[in-house]
Amino acid sequence: MNRREAISAVGLLLGGTVIGSDFFLSGCKTGGKKERQLAFTKDDIAYLDEIADTILPATDTPGAKAAGVGTFMTVMVNDCYEARDQKVFLDGMDKINELSSKKYRKEFLEATESQRLELLTELDKEQKEYTKNMKEEDIPHYFRLMKETALLGYFTSEIGSTKALRYLPIPGRYDGNVPYKKGDRAWAIN
Amino acid sequence: MTENTYDAIVVGSGISGGWAAKELTQKGLKTLMLERGRNIEHIKGYVNAAKDPWDFAHRGGRTQEMITNYPVLKRDYPLNETNLDLWVNEKESPYTEIKRFDWFRGYHVGGRSLTWGRQSYRWSDLDFEANAKEGVGVDWPLRYKDVASWYSYVEKFVGVNGSRDGLPQLPDGEFLPAMEMNVVEKDVAARIKEHYKLARTMIMGRSANLTVAHNDRTNCQYRNKCWLGCPFGAYFSTQSATLPAAVATGNLTLRPFSIVTKILYDKDTRKAKGVEVLDAETNQTYEFFAKVVFVCASSLNSTWVLMNSATDVWPEGLGSSSGELGHNLMDHHLGVGAAGTIEGYEDKYYYGRRPNGIYIPRYQNWMNDKRDYLRGFGYQGGASRQGWAREVAELNIGADFKDALTEPGLWKMGIGGFGEVLPHHDNKISLDKSTKDKWGLNVLAVDAELKENEIKMRKDMAGDAVEMLEAAGVKEVKSYEGNGVLGRGIHEMGTARMGRDAKTSVLNGNNQVWDCKNVFVTDGSCMTSSACVNPSLTYMALTARAVDFAVKELKKGNI
Numbered sequence: 001m002n003r004r005e006a007i008s009a010v011g012l013l014l015g016g017t018v019i020g021s022d023f024f025l026s027g028c029k030t031g032g033k034k035e036r037q038l039a040f041t042k043d044d045i046a047y048l049d050e051i052a053d054t055i056l057p058a059t060d061t062p063g064a065k066a067a068g069v070g071t072f073m074t075v076m077v078n079d080c081y082e083a084r085d086q087k088v089f090l091d092g093m094d095k096i097n098e099l100s101s102k103k104y105r106k107e108f109l110e111a112t113e114s115q116r117l118e119l120l121t122e123l124d125k126e127q128k129e130y131t132k133n134m135k136e137e138d139i140p141h142y143f144r145l146m147k148e149t150a151l152l153g154y155f156t157s158e159i160g161s162t163k164a165l166r167y168l169p170i171p172g173r174y175d176g177n178v179p180y181k182k183g184d185r186a187w188a189i190n
Numbered sequence: 191m192t193e194n195t196y197d198a199i200v201v202g203s204g205i206s207g208g209w210a211a212k213e214l215t216q217k218g219l220k221t222l223m224l225e226r227g228r229n230i231e232h233i234k235g236y237v238n239a240a241k242d243p244w245d246f247a248h249r250g251g252r253t254q255e256m257i258t259n260y261p262v263l264k265r266d267y268p269l270n271e272t273n274l275d276l277w278v279n280e281k282e283s284p285y286t287e288i289k290r291f292d293w294f295r296g297y298h299v300g301g302r303s304l305t306w307g308r309q310s311y312r313w314s315d316l317d318f319e320a321n322a323k324e325g326v327g328v329d330w331p332l333r334y335k336d337v338a339s340w341y342s343y344v345e346k347f348v349g350v351n352g353s354r355d356g357l358p359q360l361p362d363g364e365f366l367p368a369m370e371m372n373v374v375e376k377d378v379a380a381r382i383k384e385h386y387k388l389a390r391t392m393i394m395g396r397s398a399n400l401t402v403a404h405n406d407r408t409n410c411q412y413r414n415k416c417w418l419g420c421p422f423g424a425y426f427s428t429q430s431a432t433l434p435a436a437v438a439t440g441n442l443t444l445r446p447f448s449i450v451t452k453i454l455y456d457k458d459t460r461k462a463k464g465v466e467v468l469d470a471e472t473n474q475t476y477e478f479f480a481k482v483v484f485v486c487a488s489s490l491n492s493t494w495v496l497m498n499s500a501t502d503v504w505p506e507g508l509g510s511s512s513g514e515l516g517h518n519l520m521d522h523h524l525g526v527g528a529a530g531t532i533e534g535y536e537d538k539y540y541y542g543r544r545p546n547g548i549y550i551p552r553y554q555n556w557m558n559d560k561r562d563y564l565r566g567f568g569y570q571g572g573a574s575r576q577g578w579a580r581e582v583a584e585l586n587i588g589a590d591f592k593d594a595l596t597e598p599g600l601w602k603m604g605i606g607g608f609g610e611v612l613p614h615h616d617n618k619i620s621l622d623k624s625t626k627d628k629w630g631l632n633v634l635a636v637d638a639e640l641k642e643n644e645i646k647m648r649k650d651m652a653g654d655a656v657e658m659l660e661a662a663g664v665k666e667v668k669s670y671e672g673n674g675v676l677g678r679g680i681h682e683m684g685t686a687r688m689g690r691d692a693k694t695s696v697l698n699g700n701n702q703v704w705d706c707k708n709v710f711v712t713d714g715s716c717m718t719s720s721a722c723v724n725p726s727l728t729y730m731a732l733t734a735r736a737v738d739f740a741v742k743e744l745k746k747g748n749i
């Protein structure tokens with residue numbers, strides 16, 4: 001993110017439709033309280049892998065689990081989140097299991113793929129509605145945090161960049177007018 | 191003493207110091223360049239330049255630890271994981287904010303020539319004459335004709351790309367081929383032209399990236415990762431350009447970890463005899479001697495050196511006899527603009543990552559466009575398609591959502607203003623003698639703010655942006671107004687201004703300290719007003735010009 005990108009990202013943020021770039025831009029985002037190093041277990045990571053994979057499943061390209069997004073999410077929560085958001089995220093992990101148990105009498109990992117998709121789709125609708133109305137100082141919705149880290153983790157991973165998107169380490173030239181047809185993949189870096 | 195004696199000393203190795211060293215050594219002077227930070231070798235030292243996004247544990251973002259360690263840098267986009275090593279260690283080198291001032295520094299060989307945005311524009315007489323015409327501050331001792339040939343001189347070496355636009359307020363230079371506007375920008379430019387005729391223009395940005403191979407340097411590969419350092423040497427930095435030229439003469443000695451704490455002033459000759467250095471690693475003090483000293487430690491820091499010097503003669507420091515040393519701090523105010531969506535180009539995309547954008551030169555208070563404030567602003571910006579970091583309104587999660595994100599989104603066009611800041615006398619810096627840095631040295635205190643003229647201008651910066659984008663067919667245009675805090679422009683200027691009179695300025699028209707003829711200050715400290723274009727090209731031209739003058743004066747025995 002350089003200054004020009006920052007200029008356009010600020011602009012894009014206006015619509016409230018950008019996900020993830022607050023992470024690169026946000027100014028003084030810290031809760032004051034020192035964040036904890038959370039001991040995520042293997043099971044936690046497997047659980048997050050499945051959440052991420054429900055958001056971004058394997059299609060004709062690999063999904064979030066294959067890109068190791070669960071582990072990435074734990075790194076982000078540990079290193080980049082302020083204490084407040086760490087708690088939101090952790091409580092969210094419990095909440096999803098709770099909701100799943102209530103709805104399907106099974107914890108999330110035992111639920112079927114279509115049940116997981118149904119549950120997280122509902123949460124995403126809830127998250128979008130909540131985020132639309134939230135004020136800057138409000139606590140973020142836990143599923144918003146999960147979706148953000150899943151997207152960031154996936155699309156900046158090697159798999160996401162090179163398989164789901166097109167990655168060019170050294171383009172070598174610039175052409176400001178190339179044809180695009182629906183289905184062509186986007187550049188990994190804009 | 192002899193081994194510590196040179197013909198010339200340059201303080202700082204950033205854009206200005208690099209130019210001073212190149213010019214002095216090429217004119218045959220044995221030159222010592224003193225840099226307070228560590229060395230960074232060209233290419234080898236760009237430790238993150240070849241990394242892929244997934245090589246960064248946090249994918250380029252910021253950790254809580256970084257946020258704690260960089261209380262200033264965190265206030266804007268520069269705090270990031272990919273080039274953290276190119277920003278000053280704020281714990282070691284604090285400063286005092288009497289009023290909030292976001293000072294984004296880099297203390298290492300090359301200074302901020304490694305991280306700069308490379309936008310390079312000439313000033314015109316609209317800028318050089320403004321103070322005199324409006325009775326603001328003092329008159330520049332220069333006009334465009336005094337600097338034009340020096341702009342040409344530095345541009346030819348730097349390699350600045352641009353189109354020849356024939357605009358009187360933004361003179362053309364010695365350009366390499368321009369970069370290309372993308373398809374949307376071209377149409378927006380055409381519609382602005384149609385709508386505003388010649389009153390407003392959108393041109394391709396001019397930048398110090400090589401569009402063709404130049405002076406043994408490779409052309410740009412369109413990776414847009416410049417601020418990690420360029421393995422191709424394709425943008426102008428001390429390391430890619432001025433330093434190798436200076437080294438090639440055999441006349442340069444570069445000494446990193448050398449904090450210049452003061453200029454050694456000789457009362458009898460009324461000249462500087464050298465500088466005092468605190469070794470940042472060993473804490474030892476050294477003296478180095480020379481016939482001429484170029485102070486290029488960046489605005490604020492050069493003034494800090496002067497404030498510490500010759501205090502037995504002038505309590506407020508070398509160059510303070512006018513009472514202006516430390517005053518008239520400027521920057522560009524920014525963070526205001528607009529962006530929107532543009533339709534009809536869904537079948538268009540681009541190839542490559544262009545490290546440059548579009549530019550809308552100042553048009554306010556120019557020709558017939560009169561405003562209720564002085565001076566004006568320009569815009570930088572560009573058009574691009576949204577990437578994966580977006581919500582898709584009609585989709586939630588799952589396969590369709592993922593597949594949608596693997597395709598580019600809408601075309602967005604955004605512009606952000608860079609506004610001129612007037613030289614307000616009471617926007618100032620001073621020594622804070624109660625706060626010390628890691629080496630026990632007094633730190634600077636900054637006391638500056640935007641005033642009425644700038645605040646008025648910001649309204650137009652937002653309003654005009656919306657108006658122009660809408661006139662160009664951009665939809666859903668929204669304006670934004672961020673923090674109007676000084677420093678964030680990263681174009682600090684002033685505090686040792688040039689002028690025509692020793693009573694009201696620190697430097698004369700050749701960047702020479704009025705009170706001490708063999709000391710020259712050629713970085714942004716010398717600026718008498720700020721214009722609204724990115725300033726570094728002007729520092730380069732003034733530095734080369736001042737060296738030419740200094741060496742002639744030396745030969746004549748005048749200094």
Ligand SMILES: Cc1cc2nc3c(=O)[nH]c(=O)nc-3n(C[C@H](O)[C@H](O)[C@H](O)COP(=O)(O)OP(=O)(O)OC[C@H]3O[C@@H](n4cnc5c(N)ncnc54)[C@H](O)[C@@H]3O)c2cc1C
Pocket residue numbers: 003201202203204205206207208224225226227268294296297298299300301302303305306307308309310448449450451486487488489491492495680681713714724725726727729
């Ligand atoms: C992200 C970013 C984007 C920018 N974009 C642009 C742009 O597009 N166009 C533009 O024109 N400008 C831009 N700038 C500003 C530009 O970088 C500066 O104007 C330029 O680097 C100033 O050059 P300088 O040599 O005066 O100072 P610097 O490059 O800051 O170098 C000063 C050097 O002096 C050293 N030093 C300081 N104090 C001492 C001391 N006491 N003793 C010894 N050494 C000392 C420092 O360590 C440093 O290496 C940008 C800056 C940044 C950070």
Ligand code: SF4
Pocket residue numbers: 399400409410411412413414415416417419420421422423424425543545
């Ligand atoms: S965009 Fe060009 S100048 Fe910048 S780092 Fe890449 S190759 Fe170098």
